[in-house]
Amino acid sequence: MNLIGGLDIPTEGNIFIKGKDISSLTRKELTIFRRRNIGFVFQNYSLMPVLNVYDNTALPITFDRGNHISRGYIEELLRELGIWDKRKKYPNELSGGQQQRTAIARALANRPAILLADEPTGNLDSKTTVEVIGLLKASCRKYSQTILMVTHNEAIAQICDRIIHIEDGMISPGIRKLSHKGGDDRC
């Protein structure tokens, strides 16, 4: 995940995203590429504690100079995720589910091609887990994005279109399969 997200640099091999070998990019190019193409959702939400929900969501957009925040899009995102009413609340005033929704909103704010979700429901209760996974699924369809999610929860995995099992750091070819629910391996 870290390698795909450009957070880590591969020691060997290549990573191609949108036809571009990201392992050959410079630090700066990689950062900009990540900013424009990849959204992150972490298990521990990784929200900025000093920013409210709205600003947390808008944060990545402001890194691109001259890129104006589309207030309408952010409102739409927050309404879609059910946290519009909480837009002026700070992370420590939110429940785990609300924080994770904010993190998803932030990840979607730049309309990235890929959404990397690292155990997005690891800290959530079962009800909220269902809600969050539902939201991820819905947003990926709505905004035509690829979601790459890591989970230990088999039930959640079953909702995905494609599952890759990793055991002891190795992809297990035997149980690599397409989801029985979806017909293809792309959203």
Place this chain on the structure above:
Amino acid sequence: MLKLAYSYIRYYKSQTFAILASIILTAALLSGISSLMYSSRLNSLENNKQIYGDWHYSIDLDADTCNTIQIEAQDSNYQMECYGKKSIKDMTAAPYPMYFVQTDEAYRQMAHRQIIDGQYPEDANEIAADRYTLANLSSSGTLGEVLSIDGQDFILTGIVESSWAADTDEMELFVANSFTGPGTRTLLYLQFSEDEKLYRQLNAFLNKYKISGDAVQSNDEVTKFLSGEPPEGIYDIIKFGLTNEEGNFTYIILKLQSEYNLAFYGMLLLLCIFSIFIIHSIFSISVSKRTSEYGIMETLGISGMRIGGTLILELWLLFLFGYPSGCLLGNGILRLFYQQLNRVFTVKGTGNADIRTALSETDRIFAGADSGNAVFHTAWNAIAAGFVFLLTALAIAGFSTVRSMHRQSLRQVINGDTSFIKRRHIYSFRNPNLAHVIVRKFMFPRRRRVIGILLSLSLGGCMFLCSAYMVENLKVHADMSLKSDDGLGSDYRVSIKSDILSDTIPAQTVTEIKKTAELSEVYATRYTLGELTIQKRELEWDKYFDQMNKSSYFIQRFGGICVQKEDGSYGIKYNIYGYDTGLLEQLQEFEIAAIVSRPLARETSFLNADSWSNMQSLILPNRQMYEQYGIYDYSFINASAADETDTGIAADRLLQKIQDVPKAVLQDYTTAIETQKGHLRQQQLFFSGIAVILLVISLFHIMNSMNYSILSHQREYGIIRAMGITDAGFYNMVLQMGLLYGLLADLLIFLLYNLFLRRVMDYYMIHIVQFLHIGKTVPREITGSVMVLNILIAAAAVIIPARKIVKSQIISEIV
């Protein structure tokens, strides 16, 4: 608790180092300066004992009382170390005022007037004298030589150790007890134990022998260091200063200085406060890092008291190690360099008594040796006081931190700072770059805390500017003092050793001196005494002159310095100086000082009267002295050696010119000027050094707080980087904040210094240390450098941790 405190010390290594370094540096500064001041004080005392005599009080008794009195050295209320007697047998006025005195061995020892060659006179026609007196009697100083004094022949049997400048106006001829003269006065010189208060011992002595206190004269220059007089209560001093018409703030300060050595204790207190400020500041940063940990500890049931105890123990452990190390460092360095710094806190500044007027060559060599033998003393009392003060203050600091934690709920403590919740703005509406908002929020969390940080950031700069301001004006003051007090900064001064106004230096001699190639800047001054009439209503403080009016010189000639006339008005004596063109030109730079403070080239020894110093003066061109008063000859001459001329040769040439002028004496200031310049260099070096150390401590503190401010939010910065901020963008973001801190600190320094501190310094320099001139400001280059340095340090302070963050893996920071 001890184990936990120790674990914290080991775990938070950088914080521990920061606190320890601050403790060591401040302890070094505190103990070093204390020891330096203490050593200077003790050395000044020793020096003054050399100059003014190693005795505390003299009692003027008639000969009969003195002979009958049986002094007991030991008493339950006093302890006499030594006492001696000096009887004034006779005096002669020609060719100079000289006293025939009979002394005992104890007196000679205390007054440093021992026989250095030959023996003390035993017969009535024998005398002993010092070389200076003998030189004035045109004697070669050979033992057995017959000297004719006032028509009587005496055999020289001994050479007496020369007295110091303070006494050279009174030349003494030592005679035997069998010498008969009209004098009946005997002075009893007492030296008490210095372990007890002197004034108490004196009172007990006076009570025991039923002697009136009026007969007592204190050796002020020595006893002022040793509680020679009962100190006035602090409350009474402050009350008088605030409530009495004649009292004011300056009175309080000066009185506290003279009675309680305010400068020393004030300096100690200021350094202690500075130390506490820095240590507390660094400590609170360290504690705020682990506030949530303490919250968890409380949740687990550990009492606040125990947490407070752990905090204090942690501080104390560092203090117990750091304080002695700092003291060792400060005292060790100063002990090494003490010979180069021993005159920094010398009690006398650039006053007249510092210049050894009219000393013989032997004296001058001896005088030069005194500062070289200065001994370094460790101020154990101050070190102990500093230890107790800081130990207590650190405990208070620890408890105040715990108290501030207790004001918050446990949940708040665990969550850390949540003050930003109060503001419900959506920043992205107005700010195109939220990264700056985040950094601003991290670095400026609470107004009070920000002000605290900025204050501590500007403290070092302010102190540096104050020291620089003081040093700049000290230079001017020292230069002007030399000029105004000590012969215009000239190498030589010729004056007339007489109290008769008609004794003068002929104009012809002055003309010849001016033509001498080895001499330059020859300024001759005419002098006379005038009387100013003022109306009774104009003299607001009619008792002001009471003490000065007792001067025998003025009583004999004019009835006093300020005498009331029949019509009720007052006649006040004043100096009238006639300056030549060169001197008048030099006077221009003294415009203010000459009017309000003191005249240029004042003449204190001319009238041979102690009270006649710093009196009113009128300065006229030399021409007017001739036209208005008919004064054509001169009273004193200032001259310097011409460029590249050996000072010894120049002095010889001057001596040749004045050898025929009766009572003319030459005073050589060359050594004194060099010494004075050396002292000034020492003071400049010391104060600049201290200022730099304070600046370094302050800068160290800036680095520490900034470093913490950045690194404590490492995870959040990791998130921002994961969200896609470039390295350059990240540097730019933190750099802007660093520069903002630096600029705000500069602004604060500017405001604090110009609006407050400079005024305090002005007050201090005008009223307390009484500088002649305070027109000098800190050079713009220095002010600019401090400002730029502050900004650079602030920038470096954020860039260093930012670089550390950038170098680390983003993912390791987030997870």
